[in-house]
Amino acid sequence: MYILTFDVEEWFHILNHPATKYPAQWETFEPRIEANTERSLRIFGESDKKATFFILGWIAEKYPGIVKKILAAGHEIGLHSYAHQLIFEQTREEFREDLRRSAGVLGDISGVQPTLYRAPGFSITEDTLWALEILMEEGIKTDASVFPARRQHGGCSTLPGKEPYQIACGGMTLKEFPVNTVNVLGQKVVYSGGGYFRAWPYACIKQMSRKAPYVMTYFHPRDFDTRQPLVPGLPLHRRIVSYLGIKGAEAKLVKWLQAYDFINMSTAMNQIKWEQQPTIAIEPFFEERK
Numbered sequence: 001m002y003i004l005t006f007d008v009e010e011w012f013h014i015l016n017h018p019a020t021k022y023p024a025q026w027e028t029f030e031p032r033i034e035a036n037t038e039r040s041l042r043i044f045g046e047s048d049k050k051a052t053f054f055i056l057g058w059i060a061e062k063y064p065g066i067v068k069k070i071l072a073a074g075h076e077i078g079l080h081s082y083a084h085q086l087i088f089e090q091t092r093e094e095f096r097e098d099l100r101r102s103a104g105v106l107g108d109i110s111g112v113q114p115t116l117y118r119a120p121g122f123s124i125t126e127d128t129l130w131a132l133e134i135l136m137e138e139g140i141k142t143d144a145s146v147f148p149a150r151r152q153h154g155g156c157s158t159l160p161g162k163e164p165y166q167i168a169c170g171g172m173t174l175k176e177f178p179v180n181t182v183n184v185l186g187q188k189v190v191y192s193g194g195g196y197f198r199a200w201p202y203a204c205i206k207q208m209s210r211k212a213p214y215v216m217t218y219f220h221p222r223d224f225d226t227r228q229p230l231v232p233g234l235p236l237h238r239r240i241v242s243y244l245g246i247k248g249a250e251a252k253l254v255k256w257l258q259a260y261d262f263i264n265m266s267t268a269m270n271q272i273k274w275e276q277q278p279t280i281a282i283e284p285f286f287e288e289r290k
Contacts, residue, residue, distance in 0.1 A: 036221030057082030057102030078116025119145035121153035146178035193218030198245030
């Protein structure tokens with residue numbers, strides 16, 4: 001099962017960086033999201049693939065036409081928060097407010113209440129599993145926020161990443177589609193999206209994909225924008241991670257889309273026999289964190 005997802009955010013939506021942290025700062029940067037989204041729609045259209053687009057509420061509010069074009073092209077939409085803030089830097093109340101605001105914006109534009117969600121930076125951690133409970137309480141049915149390995153923006157290595165599963169809490173359930181990993185020299189390695197996808201040679205990506213029963217992709221418009229400016233003030237190591245491999249990323253993606261039968265999340269959900277998938281209760285994690 002190969003799932004195609006896309007996070008709709010601007011080239012300057014770099015997390016954990018002082019110059020790009022807050023919406024008030026974003027107004028000073030050159031907008032590139034419309035052209036970049038058009039590029040993504042063209043790539044998917046030429047490959048005859050349907051994707052799930054997780055859209056930032058701030059983007060949708062400023063450019064509602066983007067949401068309408070995505071839907072008109074036959075893709076589905078989900079929430080990617082409103083203000084693109086790391087969850088582990090928010091209180092429960094702030095997270096709920098941000099979620100409701102993004103759902104309101106996307107719901108008003110699309111006419112349908114979104115039930116899919118992905119956290120900015122996959123910032124669900126062992127200490128913020130309460131966010132999954134809030135998602136359930138607010139009507140989210142399916143999540144794609146778990147990054148089951150350590151990373152700069154958190155990660156949650158306690159939860160698995162080899163296949164979709166259900167998360168249970170307070171009598172509610174949430175279908176979870178984690179990022180997939182492979183073991184390389186005893187370490188969990190990611191290759192299916194973002195900077196990881198850009199960095200890996202295509203031959204390695206294809207080989208790892210061939211062996212995987214489940215692949216969750218996650219791309220961003222900036223992954224394929226060769227003309228984007230440099231984000232000001234980025235340390236050297238983050239500049240390398242943010243810009244490495246952009247030049248060849250589009251051609252690499254096109255080959256990958258042609259090689260495998262990629263589908264969106266709703267199609268995947270309908271194919272899975274959920275009664276046969278694992279169910280993980282997260283209440284015990286809350287007790288451990290007290």
